[in-house]
Amino acid sequence: MENFSEWYHEILENAEIIDSRYPVKGMHAWLPYGFKIRKKIIETLRKLLDEDHDEVLFPLLIPEEELMKESIHIKGFEDEVYWVTHGGKAKLKRKLALRPTSETAMYPMFSLWIRTHKDLPLKVYQIVNTFRYETKHTRPLIRIREITTFKEAHTVHKTLEGAEKQVKKAINIYKTFFDSLGIPYLITKRPEWDKFPGAVYTIAFDTLMPDGRTLQIGTIHNLGQNFSKTFDITFETEEGKHEHAYQTCYGVSDRVIASVISIHGDEKGLCLPPKIAPIQIVIVPIIFKETEEEVLEFCKNVEKKLKEGKLKVHLDDRDIRAGRKFYEWEMKGIPLRIEIGPKDIEKNKVVVVRRDSGEKMDVKFDDNFVENIKSIIEKMNNDMRKRAWEKMKKKIYDVDDIKKCKDIINNGKGVVRVIWCGNENCGKNLEEKIKADMLGIEGKSSGKCLNCNEDGKYKVLLAKTY
Amino acid sequence: MENFSEWYHEILENAEIIDSRYPVKGMHAWLPYGFKIRKKIIETLRKLLDEDHDEVLFPLLIPEEELMKESIHIKGFEDEVYWVTHGGKAKLKRKLALRPTSETAMYPMFSLWIRTHKDLPLKVYQIVNTFRYETKHTRPLIRIREITTFKEAHTVHKTLEGAEKQVKKAINIYKTFFDSLGIPYLITKRPEWDKFPGAVYTIAFDTLMPDGRTLQIGTIHNLGQNFSKTFDITFETEEGKHEHAYQTCYGVSDRVIASVISIHGDEKGLCLPPKIAPIQIVIVPIIFKETEEEVLEFCKNVEKKLKEGKLKVHLDDRDIRAGRKFYEWEMKGIPLRIEIGPKDIEKNKVVVVRRDSGEKMDVKFDDNFVENIKSIIEKMNNDMRKRAWEKMKKKIYDVDDIKKCKDIINNGKGVVRVIWCGNENCGKNLEEKIKADMLGIEGKSSGKCLNCNEDGKYKVLLAKTY
Incomplete structure (x- = not known):
């Protein structure tokens, strides 16, 4: 696809x-069709979470004083919050925010729920709508x-180790989830200046879009304990002490x-992973008058x-040309097409066409x-999944030269991996020089920092981001 | 239950x-537990609707000018709409309403979708949150x-007959739905002064709560064509004419x-219809040390x-007294409890206890x-279902005397069925005299109007309503 945005x-x-x-x-x-895809994806996620979490549902509206309690948190959101100020013709005594995320809706209740x-x-989660007054250029679903x-999950633990373990579990849940969708991902620890407002640290999954920009x-x-201290979430320990969770x-x-x-689609349209396709197989009869019945x-x-x-199958027996049916179902990304004509019946077989590769196969109807x-x-x-991973990996470049970085980023070639000393100024300088965002730290490294040439500490990824 | 509200x-x-x-x-x-019950009820409804409707999802926020387009409709809602006026620190150029219902969100789009x-x-539906700035006393879930x-379904048809047929289909869908929940209902045509703002007429399902008040x-x-004219929903007919849908x-x-x-619950707590119980059967082992294993x-x-x-079953093997388990699961309304002790095993049977009736039965494990x-x-x-229906029917009284009506309504005995001439003034007088709301018309009748003593036209129901 030449112009991803248009496509x-x-x-x-x-x-x-x-x-x-x-x-x-x-x-x-x-x-309706989009909703069905969305529903399948949500079901996949629910199934993974339900093993170890309870689903709940909190109100949309958050009182101003709760939203404002955590000072760092609110700084991250105050420019993007939608405010409800009136009910009917009356002005509300206190403003209500449309949730931008639900920490401040849930945690006052957690404080009541948790005693010992x-x-x-x-461990709870909810799947809801949230709101951000975006001032940047908007883009559907992005x-x-x-x-x-x-989908926001929230967990509370007795110890820091408990929370650390949960972070690792969540990483595994997301890996399984994205794997089942065939979506490749880059896992990094976001730099300090880009972590979630109020967090100690943030681990992020990014994928690479066809235009070379990454998408979180x-x-x-x-x-x-940042929020538990603000919202007074304490518990009595086995020893009778009171501690913040x-x-x-x-x-x-x-x-x-x-x-x-975006990642599986092509010039013909959508291409859905069979696991989440609302229809997995479409059967298209090849009709000649004599053999129609x-x-x-x-x-x-x-x-x-x-x-x-x-299997989720649909027989398309509409009275229109087979070619038009092929076109429509390819556009909608149905994984398999089965074509059946009189000659196939003679041989007691069908023709199966894969949407992803176009590969045609005879399969015996036995x-x-x-x-x-x-x-x-x-x-x-x-x-x-494999194809998507290979495609992405080819677009991750190990680079030790600013000019090369700029070439890769500017020309939409992908993501650069460089070495960084860990100093915030150096990090921001790199972002500035390369004109890209630091996704975050992938791991340790011992080379030289690309900005200051001092001893490096980390391998980091930078990219143009959505 | 003596005090329903408290209960x-x-x-x-x-x-x-x-x-x-x-x-x-x-x-x-x-x-979590309430969410599971809600989820089962939603699944039941979805299954019924998916046979003949497509699920969609429209935005929560409705621009002021769309909400204001249908003058009768907006009069019904203007006192209860929550308004979003600010995004971040900026005042929005135009106010956005939190949907009180979605006609005005959907119909501008229907106008684009429908051509011929x-x-x-x-036929589409969505299951969403909606908002009403209630000034009356609030009550959870009510x-x-x-x-x-x-859950709001919206349908568009070529003819009035098509719409009429859909109303009948919808009645049947709701009958099936409420039957599967064991909820008895009264079906009436709401009086003109209480129909949905913007509708030609409204058919309502009410049930009777334990305190004698009805709940819509x-x-x-x-x-x-009221909304199709306002929102310009037209289509080209087979003959090439353009008509409002x-x-x-x-x-x-x-x-x-x-x-x-409310209807199935009792002094012991919830009592869930097995079809929607997140757990249908709880097994409680009767433990003595020697035979525990x-x-x-x-x-x-x-x-x-x-x-x-x-079957959805849960084995409660917690190390607490069986009596406490009984109490907890009764409170949560689990339909069947299976008790198993050493004497049952000897006889290769279990004891089954029904939550609704308390009935105990031996069932062979064969x-x-x-x-x-x-x-x-x-x-x-x-x-x-039968019990709930009988209970409700006993509380519907055919009455031809205002004083008797007042006694029934005032003392929370239930619903009165009277004869009405069809004149709006008479109807409102009846409401005034009896101090009750007219639920609506049940059917035709030929007696005398309880208010004016002229020839009656309709059997109508009146009740104290939630």
């Missing part, structure tokens, strides 16, 4: 994901004013959906078998049919 | 449904400022959950069998075990 807007419209014409900037309506060490750990899908798709924050929180948003669309009956048998195998289709789907899931 | 608040807290201590009046946090008769009928669960649990509106909308809210809690093993076998039968448990559950579902 992206067109696919959202043509594949009927969302409607951007809603009369408020940065807010969109989910169309027996109440810990507490930079929006109503984030329609915000998940973050995990160790909050230490340790907290973490971690979130993913609509951006996950944006990344699935026979072909349709065969198609129905194939459909029945696949349904019995718990006792192993469903199992064979399932293997193709499984292989397709793996291939899509 | 209701206590059960919400003790059964861990919601937390009312959130620091904004009329807004509550869903606790081929685009019709359009009269709240953030309605956390609002569902409404269905035939909108005719016909519309309906219908909704249910958190109140459904309030009714399930044996009993626990037997319990695990029972648990395994029930799980294989796709090949028919799971089937037998399923029959008990099925019977319990039916019994609960």
Whole structure:
């Protein structure tokens, strides 16, 4: 795709994901097909979280005094909060914020819920809409004013180690989640100047979009005791002492959906990983007048078998040309197309076409049919993930020269990996010189800092970000 | 229950449904157990709607000029709309309303979506939070400022008959829905002065709460062309003419959950219909030291069998007294309790206790075990529904005397059915004299109007309402 931005807007419209014409900037309506994809992605996430978290639901509106309690936190959000000031014709006595995120809605309640060490750990999550009054250029599902899908998990622990362990668990949950969507990721520790307002540190998942810019798709924050001290979340220890608890929180948003669309999509449209496709297989009968009945009956048998195998299948028996059907279903990203014509029936087989690779295969309609289709789907899931990872890896460049960094970043080639001494000024200088954002620290290193040429400490990634 | 209001608040807290201590009046946090019940109820509803509707999701915020377009509609809501006026520190150029309902968010988009008769009928729904700045006394899940669960369906048709048919379909959907929850209902056509603002007419489902007041649990509106004319929703007919479409909308809210809690609950706590219980069966081992291992093993076998039968079962093997477990699970409304002690094992049977009736039964742990448990559950579902219906029917009184009406209404005995001539003044006089609200018209009648003694036209219901 030559022009990613144009492609992206067109696919959202043509594949009927969302409607951007809603009369408020940065807010969109989910169309039925888009909603189904969103639902599958949410289900995948819920399943992972439900193993170890309880789902809850907190109010949207946060009283001003609660939002304002944590001074560093509010500084990070005060320019982007929407305020409700009136109810009916009356001015409210106190302003209410539309949640930009829910720490300040939840933690006053956590303070009531948690009494003793027996109440810990507490692990909850919710999936809600949140709001940011974005002043930057908005972009559907990427930079929006109503984030329609915000999964935020919040946990409370007795010890710092408990919180540390939870951070690691959350990293694993997100790895499993993104792997199942075939989305490659870069995991870094955000620099101090870009961590979540109020956190001790932030671990971030970024992916690489087709235009060479990175997209933050998940973050995990160790909050230490920062919020528990502000919101008075204390517990009685086994020894009868009262201590402030340790907290973490971690979130993913609509951006996950944006990344699935962008990373797997191609010139023909969407390409959905089979695990989250609302329809996994579309059957298109190849109709000639003389054999129409026979072909349709065969198609129905194939459909029945696949349904019995718990696959999501759709028989497209509309009275329009097969070519148009191919075009439409390719646009919508259906993983497998099964074509069935009279010649296939003669040989008791079907033609299977993979959406991702275009590969065509004959598959016998015998006792192993469903199992064979399932293997193709499984292989397709793996291939899509592998291909996306390889594509991304090729665009991560180890560089020890500012000019080369600039060339890579400016020309949308991808991400640079450089060595940094760890000094904040040097970090910001690097960002300034390269005209990129530091994603964060990938790991330790012993070379020379690209800015000051002193001993380096860290391997860091820099990129143009969304 | 002597004091329903007190009972209701206590059960919400003790059964861990919601937390009312959130620091904004009329807004509550869903606790994990309450959230699970809510989720099951939503799933039940989704399943019914997905057969014939597409799920969508529209933005929360509605621009002032869209909300204001339909003059009758806005009059019904203008005193209760929350307004967002500021983004960050800046005043917004135009105010944005928190949706009180979504006609004015959706219909401008419908106007873009619908071009020809081929685009019709359009049937969509969404499940979202909506907001009402209630000035009356708030009550959790019943009269709240953030309605956390609002299912609103919106349909568009070519003809008035199409819309009429949809109203009947919606009535059937709601009947099936409330039947599956065991909630009895009164179906009436709301009087003109109480119909949905902007509708041609409103059909309502009310149920009767234990204190004799009715609760509106569902409404269905035939909108005719009122909104399609305001929002310019037109389509090209088969003959090439341009016509305004016909519309309906219908909704249910958190109140459904309030009714399930109130109608089936008793002095011991919640009593959940098995169809929506997050846990359908709890197994409580009766432990004596000598036989502990044996009993626990037997319990695990029972648990395994029930799980294989796709029943939602929980084995409570906590090290606390069985009596305390009984108390807790009764409070949480788990439909069946299975008690297993050493004497039961000797006889290869278990003791099953029904939450609704307290009935105790011996059930053999043989090949028919799971089937037998399923029959008990099925019977319990039916019994609960039947019992609730009978209870309600006894509290509907045919009355032809104002004084008797007043006695029934004032003393919380239930609902009165009277004859009405159809004249609005008479209707409002009746409301005034009886000190009750007219729920609406149940059907035709030929007696004398209770107010003016002229020829009656309608059987109508009046009640004290929530």
